[in-house]
Amino acid sequence: MNSGEGIIIYNHQFLKLILFISFSFSVMFSYSENLDTTRTILWEIKGDSVKSPSYIFATIRVQDRRINQFDSIAKLKISECNAFALEVIVDLVPPLQLRSLVLMQNNSIEKLLSKDDFSFVEKKYKAYTGLSLGTFSKMKPFFLYAQLMKYILPKDYKESFDTQLLAYAKRNKKKIIELEKFENQVKAIDKISLQTQTHMLIFGLKNTNIIKKNFEDVLQAYLQQDINEVYKLSADTAIMPTQFLDVFFSERNENICNNLIASIKQQSTFVVIAGANLIGERGVFNLLQSKGYSIKPISINATLK
Numbered sequence: 001m002n003s004g005e006g007i008i009i010y011n012h013q014f015l016k017l018i019l020f021i022s023f024s025f026s027v028m029f030s031y032s033e034n035l036d037t038t039r040t041i042l043w044e045i046k047g048d049s050v051k052s053p054s055y056i057f058a059t060i061r062v063q064d065r066r067i068n069q070f071d072s073i074a075k076l077k078i079s080e081c082n083a084f085a086l087e088v089i090v091d092l093v094p095p096l097q098l099r100s101l102v103l104m105q106n107n108s109i110e111k112l113l114s115k116d117d118f119s120f121v122e123k124k125y126k127a128y129t130g131l132s133l134g135t136f137s138k139m140k141p142f143f144l145y146a147q148l149m150k151y152i153l154p155k156d157y158k159e160s161f162d163t164q165l166l167a168y169a170k171r172n173k174k175k176i177i178e179l180e181k182f183e184n185q186v187k188a189i190d191k192i193s194l195q196t197q198t199h200m201l202i203f204g205l206k207n208t209n210i211i212k213k214n215f216e217d218v219l220q221a222y223l224q225q226d227i228n229e230v231y232k233l234s235a236d237t238a239i240m241p242t243q244f245l246d247v248f249f250s251e252r253n254e255n256i257c258n259n260l261i262a263s264i265k266q267q268s269t270f271v272v273i274a275g276a277n278l279i280g281e282r283g284v285f286n287l288l289q290s291k292g293y294s295i296k297p298i299s300i301n302a303t304l305k
Helices: 003-012 065-080 095-102 115-129 134-138 141-152 161-171 182-189 194-206 208-223 227-235 242-266 284-290
Strands: 042-046 055-059 083-086 175-178 269-274 294-297
Touching: 042 065, 055 065, 055 161, 065 161, 065 208, 065 269, 083 161, 083 242, 095 182, 115 141, 115 194, 141 194, 141 208, 161 175, 161 269, 182 242, 194 208, 208 227, 242 269, 242 284, 284 294
Parallel strands: 055 269, 083 175, 083 269
Antiparallel strands: 042 055, 042 294
16 A cells, blocks of 8 residues: 555544544554553543543544444443543634634645646535535645545434534533643644645545545444554554654643543543544553553443443
8 A cells, every 4th residue: 555545544534623533653552561451442440539430432533323333331421420521622612713723824725736636626525515615725635635524434423423422411411521622633733744735635535435445444443342453454554744643642642631630530520532542652541550540441242232
């Protein structure tokens, strides 16, 4: 597989405006020796200062109906907790700030692409959305591609699974906690050159079959609760700048972990985090263990209906 394919396969798993984050290099996915690697996507957090029960639920952000087989167990555990925590809640970002984060200043897609490639993107955008590209041509290529992915990948539900769980938590009057700010994710994205982002956009739109195949492979591994395989599928093809990984994992994970700890000290919390941020040397699990907490895997198969 060539590097262009790797970049695109990596990208389709990544972002949340309306997509998911699930990627990294293979070096990022070596578990801590002290972590039980039982197949699961659900863990209980243990520690002297933890308000029990508190849980971590690993997710990939998709709108495919098959992932909802975990709906019952997730809602059961949410009901046991007083709070619900999610990495980023985009709805909380003020519109003007969101606009400033996703749009380019003094640049546009048209300026970044050849005439033929821009015409190709315009036609694809119209075909998928029914709208003209218009002001969206000033959107950073990464975000434009992210927007189009929701038309390319399966879309059985209006919202992704984690967003559905957020809505459930709100309906049940749970305290809602945002573990980080959207601008922290954008800070990492901005480490990817506009040239690389435009390559993602063009290659992805021309090779939707590759994206769909990789999506299906990743989803099947997730449904089997084999997060090692989920990460392996991503790691085999991830080609990203070191600066991006440093920001996206080291800096973000430290902030996520600190906010997570602050919440579980105050109330029992159901925490939803993208799987790629959980494991590895700089992952949330290792950070929690270094601060004296333990992670106990919970078998989901025994409790699923």
